[in-house]
Amino acid sequence: MSSCGICGQIGAEESWGEANPWMLTKSTPAPANFERLVWTGLHEGWFSGRHVYRCGECEAYFFLAITSSSGQAGNSDYDDYTLTRRDPPAVADLDSENRRRETAQLLTVQCCQRGDLVLLEQLLDDERARLDVLKTLAALVTPQFPPSVLLERPAAADTRTAKSIGTKSIGIDLTPLEPRLRGFVSGPPDLAQAAARALARHLLHQARHDELQSLLASDGPVHAGALRALEDARVRDGGLPGEADAVRALMRHYVRTRAWKPAIELVEDHLTFRAAAQAIREIAQGVLDVDGPVDLSPLAPALVDKASRASQAPAWAGKDNYEAAAAALEALRPPGSVTGDLIPKPKWAETSAQASAADRKFLASLGAERPEPACKKPGCSRGTVSLSVLCRLHHFEMIRGYAWPHGDEAKLA
Numbered sequence: 001m002s003s004c005g006i007c008g009q010i011g012a013e014e015s016w017g018e019a020n021p022w023m024l025t026k027s028t029p030a031p032a033n034f035e036r037l038v039w040t041g042l043h044e045g046w047f048s049g050r051h052v053y054r055c056g057e058c059e060a061y062f063f064l065a066i067t068s069s070s071g072q073a074g075n076s077d078y079d080d081y082t083l084t085r086r087d088p089p090a091v092a093d094l095d096s097e098n099r100r101r102e103t104a105q106l107l108t109v110q111c112c113q114r115g116d117l118v119l120l121e122q123l124l125d126d127e128r129a130r131l132d133v134l135k136t137l138a139a140l141v142t143p144q145f146p147p148s149v150l151l152e153r154p155a156a157a158d159t160r161t162a163k164s165i166g167t168k169s170i171g172i173d174l175t176p177l178e179p180r181l182r183g184f185v186s187g188p189p190d191l192a193q194a195a196a197r198a199l200a201r202h203l204l205h206q207a208r209h210d211e212l213q214s215l216l217a218s219d220g221p222v223h224a225g226a227l228r229a230l231e232d233a234r235v236r237d238g239g240l241p242g243e244a245d246a247v248r249a250l251m252r253h254y255v256r257t258r259a260w261k262p263a264i265e266l267v268e269d270h271l272t273f274r275a276a277a278q279a280i281r282e283i284a285q286g287v288l289d290v291d292g293p294v295d296l297s298p299l300a301p302a303l304v305d306k307a308s309r310a311s312q313a314p315a316w317a318g319k320d321n322y323e324a325a326a327a328a329l330e331a332l333r334p335p336g337s338v339t340g341d342l343i344p345k346p347k348w349a350e351t352s353a354q355a356s357a358a359d360r361k362f363l364a365s366l367g368a369e370r371p372e373p374a375c376k377k378p379g380c381s382r383g384t385v386s387l388s389v390l391c392r393l394h395h396f397e398m399i400r401g402y403a404w405p406h407g408d409e410a411k412l413a
């Protein structure tokens, strides 16, 4: 044990977790001061996998492994946690082959925390560490929310409620490293891919879409790295900005690899929907090349659903979405099929006053928010409405397909 005021009482390995009647385990509380460790934003996997924390006082690092097991009915999860201490990383540890990757990751985190560009450049010069340093940098560009962790402290009022321990991690600005990253982009394939991923996340974060587009327009590993960055943004950062070229590139990639689930998610997400529908239409018409003909019918139900929701929205909110969905469906329709008949006819006749009344009525029907559990939408600090994991405004947005358009909803009776 160390003498550190924050992490001194945390042992080399600590385990805790929820009581799980199926596994015959009792609940065990988290070690003292666990919640004072700082979330670094680095993790492998999300629901299971390792999350990296550090002690702000003595710079010790901790790996948190979260294991979920399901109850017999498969409908409730019981989480177990194992926290393993790792002493501050040292450059000399790079000599040890089995600690090398971990050391490169932790040194990168440490350099970013300290703003130590000199050591970071040195690590990028080191062939043994370079690839892991690039991968770690890519993960640190965008601020990340910490995982939900149960403390299981008897004193806590809400022992059953998962808590996000700590605050959002700090995003790292890679601007000073841009020349280095661009140098690696023209290097060997694995380095090129990792550097392109880091650079693309950085460009996306800075909304430099033209430069991002030129990475996406490259071949082989650079293209692959840029796609990974778009995928990271979509899955980890709570959504891809609706930037048309990025959505188009990702949709093309999903269709080429027959990855229907994420392709459908691009259709369902209202931020990316219109660009996704446009890309589907271009693929169906052969304008956007996906290496030969593909049966796009797995995407049709999501488009029909979108058209149907849009057809019930007021014209100003629904018309563009409706037309995008209908145009994509029209392009998908094989001659003689009836897909077109599945698209509901819009009711644009509604006046804006009626539409606004409908919005208000719907919001009012959601009732008041409970303070706990918190809204699942990353970055939202509101509570939730009954039977939903979202707050009033995010629930409204999910169901209606557009954000609450009437200003301050708090004024609603």
Ligand SMILES: [Zn+2]
Residues within 6 Å of the ligand: 004, 005, 006, 007, 008, 055, 056, 057, 058, 059, 060
């Ligand atoms: Zn410490």
Ligand SMILES: [Zn+2]
Residues within 6 Å of the ligand: 375, 376, 377, 380, 381, 382, 390, 391, 392, 393, 394
């Ligand atoms: Zn919310």
